[in-house]
Structure formats: C-alpha cells, structure tokens
Amino acid sequence: MSPGDEHDSFGGVGGSGQTRTRLPEGNSGDVYGGARRPVRSSRSLITVVGVVVLLVAAIAFANRGGGDLADAAGPTPGKTAPTAATGVRPVQGKNGTIPTGYAHDEQGAQSAASNYAVVLGSDGMFQDGSREDIVRATHDPAVADDLLKRLDASYSADFMTSVGLDANGSAPSGLTFVSRTVPVGAKVRDQTDTSATVEVWCTGLFGLAGAGSTKPVTSSWFTLTQKLTWVGGDWRISSSSQTEGPTPVNGDNRASAADEIASAVEGYGGFTYAR
Template sequence: MSLGDDNGYGNDSGRTDDGYSTIGGTRQTRTRLPDGEGGDSYGTPRRPARKSRSLVMMVGVVVLLIAAIAFANMGGGGGNGDDGGGSGGGGSKPESSSTAATGTKPVTGKNGTIASGFAHDEQGAQSAASNYAVALGSVGMFKKESRHEIIDTIYTTEAAAKLRGPQDAAYSTDFLGKLGLDPAGNAPQGSTFVSRTIPVGTKLEAFSRDTAKVSVWYTGLIGMSGEGSTDPVRTSWKTWTVQLSWTSDGWKAVSDTQKDGPAPVPGDVAASSSDEISKAVEEYGGFTYAR
C-alpha cells in the first residue's frame, strides 16, 4: 500500500499527516483570538488545548511494551496450551530427531580400514550400517584379498563363509574387464578406477537388544577416469538394507538386500573432465560415519 493510501487519501491528493499543515492542505488561515474574546472567525468557541496528548502517548507506549514482554514470555503466543480455537492450526511440527545430532562422539577404533567399536544401541547400529555400506562400495571390493577382508570384518563368521564363493564369482574376470580392470582388479596405467558409496541417511527398520534392521539410502560413484575411458564415472542412487546381530565383536551383518532409488532429478551441473575426477578422488578422502 502506498503512503497516500495509508493516510486515507489518494496518491495525488498531496495531503500530509498534519491536518493544519499548509503543505497540500486547504491553505486556509485561522486567526487565534484570546480566550474569552469570542472564539474563532466562525463564531464557535475555541476548544481548549489538549495538554494531555503527550501523557496519552506515553501510556500507550508503556502498554505496548508490557504486551510485547508478555507475548515473549509465552513463547510467541503458541506455548503448550490450545490456540484459542483459531482456524490456522497447521497440525504438529515435524520431529527433528531423525536429523539432530546425538551428542555421542564418533568411534575411533579401526578393524583394518573399517571403523569399529560401535555402541550397543540404535545409534551404534545405524553407524555400523553406514560404515559397512561405505566399505562394500569401495574399490577394495574389486580385489580378491581385500574383498575377503571386508567381508570377514562386516559379516558374521557364518554369513562370511557363505558369501566368499558367490562374491568371487560375481567379481569375475569378465565383469572386471567390462569396467576396464585387469583380472586382479587393477586399473590401466594412467587411469583411476572410482568406486565410492556416500550415505545420505539411515532408517531404523527394527531394533531389539541384540538385533537391528537398518536401511541406508546412498548415492554412489563408479567408473573409470582416464583418457580414452569407455566407462566414465557416473552416479547411482540405491537403498541397502542390512540385518545386524550383536556379537562379541560388535554389530555384524547377517544378511542384506539392495534396491534402486529413491533418485532425485539430475542437476544441471556440467560433467567434469577425467583429470578433474581423478584429482578429486586422490585429494578427497572418505569419512567415518556416525549417527
């Protein structure tokens, strides 16, 4: 709303807040006569000066300040009581516990290259699942020796024994060749093989004292960065769900499943060159994740 509208006049009226002003007013001149000499030029008695105007304004300011303090003390008018029956309730606020920091420090232990020492609670189970997802999506999985170490660290003894054979068959020479790797899982000289898992969030599907089911939503990077690569580094979005069991060595995976998505709409950032990707992989290390 314009200034003219605020004062109850049109924009072109030229009026001001002061009704007696000659600026934009009627430009009529009033003659003030002494009290008792007959009032103004129209014959009506002159009203006495309002000496209480300043006092009224001061009282109004004080009332407003008291009201503001009371409003603040009630938490902005919301409080924990009802809302006075207003129509704009809006429902309850979303819980912040899903993203809020827990205050518990991340683990400092290591079992090989994988974090260890996760707490025997819900947070510990989610932290373990996140770090296990990172390990299972790492470059180490493409080499037999390091793959066996990762599996033995993450899974229970029984589950690991059942997984080694099928995993070795999955990472076959043919499969590695399609990724540009040699039979031992090495990248060609001058090229960098990229495989990383970056957890976006975790969801506790179920929990009891010694078991937990956790889903990890993550984005992944995989591909060959190098001149002449036919399999450039690309992104993926997946959800990995793992069943965990508490053992004498902490949380261990018993079984797991994986599915695609949820995947956001791709952004409009231009793809980087192979050199930039290779440099980034060398310069930026991974994280130890803690819920």
C-alpha cells in the same frame, strides 16, 4: 547369481538405476558453470569474516571442553533434527582400517550400517585380499565364509573386464578406478536386543576417470537394507539387499572433464566414518 546381482548389494554397480548427467551447453569455456559472480561488497565480506570467526570460536570451545559441537550445543527442547549428528562420539576401535565397536543401541546400529555401506561400496572390494578383510570385519562370522565364496566367484576375470579392470582389479595405465558409496541418511526399521534392520539411503560413484575412458564415472542412488546381528560385542551384517532410489532430479551442474574427476578422486580421500 551373476556378478552384477552380487555387487548390487554393495554399491549399485550391476543394474541399479544410474542418474543421467547433463552435459555442458554451449562453448562458453567457463569451467565454473555459468556467469561469474559479482564481486562482494565490503559489507558482505565483513559478514562472511564474522561467520568464520564465530565458527572457529565454537570449534575452539568444543575442543577446550573435550567435547564436540553437538555436545557443546545440545539439542533444542521441543524440536527434532533427524539429519543432524547424533552427538555420540565415533567408535575408538578398528578392525584393520574399518571402524568397529558400535554402541548396543539404535544409534550404534545406524552407525554400523552406514559405515559398512561405505566400505562395502569401496574399490577395496575389487581386490582379493582387501575383499576378504572387508567381509570378515563387517559380517557375522556365521555367514562370512559362504559369502566370500560367492563373491570370489562373482568377481571373475570376465566381470573385471566388463567394468574396465584387469583380472587383479587394477585400472588401465593412465586411468583412475572410482567406486565410492556415500550414505545420505539411515533409519532403523526394527530392532531387538540381538538384531536390527537398518535402511541406508546412498549415492554412489562408479567408473574409470581419466582421458580416453570409455567407462566414465556415473552416479547412482539406492537404498541398502542391512540385517544386523549383535555378535561378539558388535553389530555385524547377517544379510543385505538393495533397491533403486529414491533418486532426486538431476540438477544443472555441468559434467566435469574426465581428468578433473580423476584429480578430485585422488585429491579428496573417502570417509572411513560416515555417521
């Protein structure tokens, strides 16, 4: 198994389709992507302020009642919202920094698969110590040892060099290594009392951000299929695979400069709980 093939199942680095980034057109110098927006009228400003006040009030109400917004509002009878939050509270347990202790039901399986996709596509997989912690926290103990041996062989010095890192998985001085997976949605394909197959549709970011980078950060779209096993009172991965897409049409966003991407990655922390 090649390094690219191995990492494909954890975030789309080696061979998954990467969307093309449309470069800026012209030399207008407008970093915000086009003509400036007109100044809002006083009526528009009042409307915006009103919406903000209502949102703050809703959050305060939810906090006072000890619940969240989903608990306070409740579902609308006769309607479904497959992309809305489930209303189930996030798990309280953690194995290191990884959320664990998911509900023994369909929602719990989706939550586990989504959060495992995040951490398995993170830059922590490129460090020996954190890679072992991640694999043992997310996988069935019956498969963890064998998987770690294959991953350690795959994350070789040659592979690290190919993605612009040193043998220890560190980025060159002045550059920021980016490896993030962001779940867009999830669905359970089949489930029994002891197993579940969950598909997680993801977008990913990968590359080196910073001035002079020869491996700029690019985006990709892929679907992770995780086979989960209920073991030790939690959902754990027994096997996983990845396919390309579904990939949307790239929009008209201007590509940001390398230092702007680096600043965003350092300023916006990734999520540890995805669903």
